[in-house]
Amino acid sequence: MLHFLIIAPLLIAILAPFLYKKLKxxxxxxxxxxVPLFIFIYLLSLIxxxxxxxxxxxxxxMPSLGINYDLYVDxxxxxxxxxxxxxxxxxxxxxxxxxxxxxxxxxxxxxxxMFMSAMLGVVFxxxxxxxxxxxxxxxxSSFLLIGFWNHRHKSRYGAxxxxxxxxxxxxxxxAGLIWMSLEVGSSSIRVLIQNSEIITNSPYFMPMLLLVLLxxxxxxxxxxxxxxxxxxxxxxxxVSAYLHSATMVKAGIYLVARLSLLFAGTDExxxxxxxxxxxxxxxxxxxxxxxxxxxxILAYSTISQLGMIMAMLxxxxxxxxxxxxxxxxxxxxFKGSLFMVAGIVDHETGTRDIRRLGGLYTLxxxxxxxxxxxxxxxxxxxxxIMNGFLSKEMFFDAAVDxxxxxxxxxxxxxxxFPIIAVIGSIFTFVYSMILFFKTFTGxxxxxxxxxxxxxxxxxxxxxxxxxxxxxxxxxxxxxxxNKYLLTPAxxxxxxxVPHTKIYFWHGFYNAPLFMSLIVLFTGTLLYLTRDKWLHxxxxxxxxxxxxxxYDYVVNGIFKGSTVLTNSYMTGxxxxxxxxxxxxxxxxxxxxxxxxxxxxxxINSTPFSLPEFLVALTMAVAAISIxxxxxxxxxxxxxxxxxxxLSLLFVFYSAPxxxxxxxxxxxxTVGLFLLCFYHLPELKRDKETSGNKLFNLxxxxxxxxxxxxxxxxxxxxxxxKPISDYFLENSYELGGGNNVVxxxxxxxxxxxxMLEICVLGIAALGILAMIKYNRKGDLE
Amino acid sequence: MNEIALMFxxxxxxxxxxxxxxxxxxLLYRTIKGPTNPDRAIGLDAMGITLIALAALVAIQLNTTFxxxxxxxxxxxxxxxxxxxxKFIEKGVIIDHDRDKS
Numbered sequence: 028m029l030h031f032l033i034i035a036p037l038l039i040a041i042l043a044p045f046l047y048k049k050l051k052x053x054x055x056x057x058x059x060x061x062v063p064l065f066i067f068i069y070l071l072s073l074i075x076x077x078x079x080x081x082x083x084x085x086x087x088x089m090p091s092l093g094i095n096y097d098l099y100v101d102x103x104x105x106x107x108x109x110x111x112x113x114x115x116x117x118x119x120x121x122x123x124x125x126x127x128x129x130x131x132x133x134x135x136x137x138x139x140x141m142f143m144s145a146m147l148g149v150v151f152x153x154x155x156x157x158x159x160x161x162x163x164x165x166x167x168s169s170f171l172l173i174g175f176w177n178h179r180h181k182s183r184y185g186a187x188x189x190x191x192x193x194x195x196x197x198x199x200x201x202a203g204l205i206w207m208s209l210e211v212g213s214s215s216i217r218v219l220i221q222n223s224e225i226i227t228n229s230p231y232f233m234p235m236l237l238l239v240l241l242x243x244x245x246x247x248x249x250x251x252x253x254x255x256x257x258x259x260x261x262x263x264x265x266v267s268a269y270l271h272s273a274t275m276v277k278a279g280i281y282l283v284a285r286l287s288l289l290f291a292g293t294d295e296x297x298x299x300x301x302x303x304x305x306x307x308x309x310x311x312x313x314x315x316x317x318x319x320x321x322x323x324i325l326a327y328s329t330i331s332q333l334g335m336i337m338a339m340l341x342x343x344x345x346x347x348x349x350x351x352x353x354x355x356x357x358x359x360x361f362k363g364s365l366f367m368v369a370g371i372v373d374h375e376t377g378t379r380d381i382r383r384l385g386g387l388y389t390l391x392x393x394x395x396x397x398x399x400x401x402x403x404x405x406x407x408x409x410x411x412i413m414n415g416f417l418s419k420e421m422f423f424d425a426a427v428d429x430x431x432x433x434x435x436x437x438x439x440x441x442x443x444f445p446i447i448a449v450i451g452s453i454f455t456f457v458y459s460m461i462l463f464f465k466t467f468t469g470x471x472x473x474x475x476x477x478x479x480x481x482x483x484x485x486x487x488x489x490x491x492x493x494x495x496x497x498x499x500x501x502x503x504x505x506x507x508x509n510k511y512l513l514t515p516a517x518x519x520x521x522x523x524v525p526h527t528k529i530y531f532w533h534g535f536y537n538a539p540l541f542m543s544l545i546v547l548f549t550g551t552l553l554y555l556t557r558d559k560w561l562h563x564x565x566x567x568x569x570x571x572x573x574x575x576x577y578d579y580v581v582n583g584i585f586k587g588s589t590v591l592t593n594s595y596m597t598g599x600x601x602x603x604x605x606x607x608x609x610x611x612x613x614x615x616x617x618x619x620x621x622x623x624x625x626x627x628x629i630n631s632t633p634f635s636l637p638e639f640l641v642a643l644t645m646a647v648a649a650i651s652i653x654x655x656x657x658x659x660x661x662x663x664x665x666x667x668x669x670x671x672l673s674l675l676f677v678f679y680s681a682p683x684x685x686x687x688x689x690x691x692x693x694x695t696v697g698l699f700l701l702c703f704y705h706l707p708e709l710k711r712d713k714e715t716s717g718n719k720l721f722n723l724x725x726x727x728x729x730x731x732x733x734x735x736x737x738x739x740x741x742x743x744x745x746x747k748p749i750s751d752y753f754l755e756n757s758y759e760l761g762g763g764n765n766v767v768x769x770x771x772x773x774x775x776x777x778x779x780m781l782e783i784c785v786l787g788i789a790a791l792g793i794l795a796m797i798k799y800n801r802k803g804d805l806e
Numbered sequence: 807m808n809e810i811a812l813m814f815x816x817x818x819x820x821x822x823x824x825x826x827x828x829x830x831x832x833l834l835y836r837t838i839k840g841p842t843n844p845d846r847a848i849g850l851d852a853m854g855i856t857l858i859a860l861a862a863l864v865a866i867q868l869n870t871t872f873x874x875x876x877x878x879x880x881x882x883x884x885x886x887x888x889x890x891x892x893k894f895i896e897k898g899v900i901i902d903h904d905r906d907k908s
Contacts, residue, residue, distance in 0.1 A: 636820075637860070640827030644834050651838045660838075663846045663891070667837055670857055673876075677861050682872040685861075686879055693883045700894045701901075 029098055030086050032069060033147045036062050040140035047133035055132045056123035063115035063143060070108045077105050078515050083153065083217070092156075093214045099153035102515025106352070107150040107274075107281055109512070110359050114273045114494075115143050121367055121490035122265035124483070125374065135175060139266070142168035146274050150281055155204040155214050159197070162246075165275050166193040172270060173262040185258035188577065192245050192255045200242020200282070206235050207289075216285065223289045236295055239286065247279025249337060250307040253330045254573040260322040264370030267322060272329050272362035277355060280333065283340050284351070284520045291343045298440075301341025305447045307334025312454035314572075316461065316557075317564045321369040321379040324462050325362065328405065331455060332358050335422060338448075342425050345517075345525050350421035352516045356508070357404070357414045357501065364494035365401040365462070368394055371487055372466060375480040381461065386471030390480045393488055395467040400495045404502075406459035406550070407452065409543055414502040416543075423448060423539035449542050456550030457557070464554075605725055612728035615736070625735055628742035638678050645671035658706070662699045666692060683767045819867050826859050847891045854884025 039062050047055045076082065081101035088096045126132060145168055148161030174186030208214045210229050211222045226232060248256040259271050283300060290296035311331030318324045339351035371394050373379045388395045403410065407419030426448040429441040473479065501508055517525045619625055648667040655661045669692030676685035753766055761769035771779050830853060837849035858880050865873040
């Protein structure tokens with residue numbers, strides 16, 4: 028059933044364009060809505076089974092290659108599956124009201140369903156190849172969705188950027204996964220985890236870890252690969268809410284969580300994941316403060332929250348992993364609702380720029396109420412109805428409470444982690460406040476808005492409202508969520524059942540509470556004095572931002588490859604020939620040198636004086652051609668070489684060859700003379716002396732190579748020649764005394780036939796070239 | 807007596823071969839040096855004749871009749887080649903199109 032459900036969105040996607048075309052009166056989204064809803068309900072029904080024992084559903088696809096469509100259902104994948112299908116339902120519902128019927132809805136829902144299917148595949152797949160396949164499907168469908176309004180330049184730019192970065196990471200992840208599966212000998216993720224010692228003790232552990240983490244970091248927008256996420260905000264808002272806050276960007280988180288049983292406990296994993304996570308947390312929250320676009324703030328906020336989750340997964344302690352999983356759930360709820368609120372504001376006012384917004388509270392009271400829950404939950408305001416606070420405090424707890432074995436690497440870095448965490452959270456607080464207060468309070472600037480804003484239709488409010496209700500419910504009654512969702516998920520990540528309960532109040536004297544208070548006060552102070560800090564925000568990071576680096580790298584690759592290609596693709600046949608012959612000479616001579624292939628056997632037949640004189644004539648003629656400046660003279664001297672060759676055939680008693688050579692030589696000379704009528708005077712290209720020297724070296728090198736090969740092959744007779752057979756059997760089998768002719772037409776007649784074909788083709792080609800002009804007409 | 811005749815034949819063939827070969831070399835000098843293209847054409851034509859001589863001498867040396875065709879062929883080809891070159895040098899074309907047009 029689950030096998031089918033995962034690809035069900037793909038199958039329904041085939042229908043979407045037809046529904047859009049045939050049933051124009053009904054918004055296509057209504058048909059699509061059924062799919063995620065059904066999956067969500069089915070997954071809910073699975074929870075009870077999975078809580079006790081994870082399911083393994085197998086289906087053979089390519090068993091001979093070890094690629095099977097195996098699904099593994101445990102707490103972690105169920106949690107993600109519920110997020111994907113649940114928020115998917117809400118997003119589809121929201122998009123019904125957000126996107127007008129005049130948009131290309133057929134396209135939109137095909138992409139969205141494709142993405143949903145891919146994402147479900149990612150979280151449930153057990154086979155690394157199937158996993159990777161779905162992983163790239165998410166990149167592809169995300170690319171299509173970001174570029175949905177493809178008439179805009181920025182959409183296309185953002186789509187390309189996200190594609191380049193995520194596919195780059197995806198490919199390196201594939202390399203890492205294949206490497207690990209080769210070490211273990213299985214392509215099942217479950218088996219990989221069971222054999223984690225083989226991998227962690229392997230000498231190639233570091234590259235494998237880095238390759239896999241590269242995939243996770245690019246997908247989850249970790250520093251320095253976060254740069255695609257803000258540009259992906261060109262997508263329609265439902266897409267941003269779904270892909271770039273709740274689901275796709277968590278695929279990397281999912282990968283790290285899924286494999287943390289494999290890597291956890293190693294110092295490399297701890298340092299890289301938590302280090303980059305904290306860096307991303309601080310950088311993302313700092314950059315978010317600078318943004319003026321609502322979705323820009325939310326994008327950087329997503330980056331920083333993802334960094335926080337990543338850092339906690341890196342900590343690897345029980346409380347940290349629990350907090351990470353909890354925050355995945357919380358972040359999906361509040362960030363999804365915030366994106367939808369931003370979409371509503373955009374929809375109702377026509378702008379998302381906080382410098383033009385303000386004072387919307389009175390005009391859009393319901394939207395503002397929804398926003399306040401999302402924002403305060405994101406900032407971690409200590410109120411019992413905000414789920415963000417619960418996970419944020421657990422994050423502080425985890426940062427303080429690292430394993431402190433003496434001498435370990437944990438002890439060295441542990442004192443810094445709480446400080447970094449607090450700094451990141453302060454900025455989180457500041458941008459959350461900006462997000463809310465700059466939009467909904469302050470002075471109303473109606474003149475700058477395109478239309479008078481008011482609360483949107485009720486349908487648009489339902490989805491964010493559901494998420495906001497979830498925020499409050501999770502905060503007030505965390506128990507059931509803990510029991511049915513979080514505990515199984517943490518069990519799947521840690522391999523053991525956690526003993527964590529969620530409390531709002533930990534008592535007075537504990538570090539997390541003080542850290543929360545510091546964040547609260549410093550954050551408020553920073554927000555109130557924000558105008559004074561503006562010039563600092565605007566100066567940093569300046570030209571050091573990752574955006575600029577990305578542009579520099581991409582442009583550099585284009586420019587560099589253009590320069591490189593132009594350097595050898597000159598369009599001059601002469602230089603191509605130089606390259607070809609030069610390489611043959613270098614490689615041939617090197618092979619001959621390294622394999623010691625040269626052989627010389629002087630006990631061959633002696634030659635007579637006349638043979639020598641003819642050979643000398645040919646050599647002198649051949650060399651003199653190079654220095655001749657007259658075309659006819661050159662062709663006549665070439666004739667000398669040809670006639671000399673036929674004479675050599677006479678000397679070595681090959682009358683047939685001599686005959687043929689004579690005729691061909693004469694015809695060739697005649698043909699050359701025919702062509703000369705149409706050719707201009709022979710002019711030497713003015714070449715630099717360096718080029719001339721290079722030509723000389725290449726030609727001499729090639730000549731030496733061919734000479735050496737000739738001498739060597741003549742001197743080393745390894746096998747008996749088969750010519751005796753022809754001599755003996757020419758008359759008996761072929762019925763002819765002329766052995767050469769018997770070979771040509773009888774024993775190896777196929778070659779002759781094809782040579783005749785070659786001549787025929789050449790003749791036809793010449794006819795075609797002469798008789799037909801460019802337009803293809805007969806002259 | 808017969809042996810002496812064979813010996814004489816052998817040596818005379820060898821000497822002729824060497825002499826004709828040297829003449830080829832000298833003809834090559836004329837072909838390369840020129841100074842005009844007709845000089846070169848004559849050089850090549852004469853070289854064709856020496857080729858006939860060489861082929862015949864080699865046939866005697868190898869005591870075979872298979873090269874007789876070669877000798878005849880060289881005669882024809884040397885003539886055709888020289889005519890073609892001469893026509894080219896004189897008119898610039900080898901095959902006239904004038905008659906087809908009229």
